[in-house]
């Protein structure tokens with residue numbers, strides 16, 4: 001992301017030209033195809049796009065949790081600034097190395113879409129929290145219990161002592177997501193990656209969880225990467241946004257600029273297809289569908305769905321164009337911006 005987007009904020013993580021390919025019997029799938037972005041300390045970045053555009057695999061790769069050995073990092077760096085003069089390229093590490101096991105869950109933590117799938121149904125919530133805490137911190141079981149209780153308290157769960165002795169199926173979906181957030185934050189990570197954390201929740205609980213994530217990010221001075229298909233979520237919690245389409249970032253901007261004026265035709269389509277309270281009329285949608293991952297298209301991969309496609313778009317991939325402190329990958333802006 002261009003420096004201007006972060007002013008003088010310090011970088012926490014810099015993803016530089018990252019490419020992750022799946023090599024499967026049917027062929028090669030370029031799930032992530034040369035993406036770059038930064039997340040500054042204490043700031044938040046939203047990654048938005050339709051299903052299958054590479055958002056989740058980007059997040060998993062940042063923790064070296066991508067499916068191994070099917071998915072391989074083909075290119076690029078994931079530079080993580082652990083301390084002032086201590087930067088490590090996570091992409092160069094072995095997925096089982098001691099150092100990544102130390103960073104994973106401790107310095108970079110992740111919460112997932114469906115808490116029921118992430119919590120172990122046959123273990124009590126307290127035991128699961130204590131296990132995570134003791135995995136990363138050398139403390140006694142009784143001290144880990146105190147940290148677990150504090151974490152449940154931090155995520156404003158009701159009756160935390162009682163929850164410690166309950167099983168995941170005994171509490172509501174919203175509470176389970178709070179437990180997952182407590183588990184992710186119990187080691188006070190520098191970066192929290194939230195992958196569609198509210199998709200499985202109803203709207204009122206969604207609003208509460210988003211507010212909780214935002215408040216905790218501020219209180220803990222933590223960086224946040226929010227992955228979602230929902231622009232409403234982006235507007236609620238992020239400072240900057242990267243829009244992904246078929247493994248590539250097609251637009252990057254501050255959240256304010258993106259909401260004021262989306263530039264890329266795909267981003268414009270996402271905005272037009274947001275549900276709004278209308279008296280009449282059909283909800284607009286982006287025509288066509290995301291291409292199959294095995295389809296190799298020449299030129300811009302959005303061209304078959306784009307109302308502005310020109311002959312150049314079908315023969316040559318658009319370059320990243322810098323325009324007023326933002327970045328857009330579209331030939332439409334070639335004459336206005338800096339290549």
Ligand code: SF4
Nearest residue numbers: 300303306313330331
């Ligand atoms: S490069 Fe061409 S096809 Fe692609 S989004 Fe821009 S105008 Fe549309």
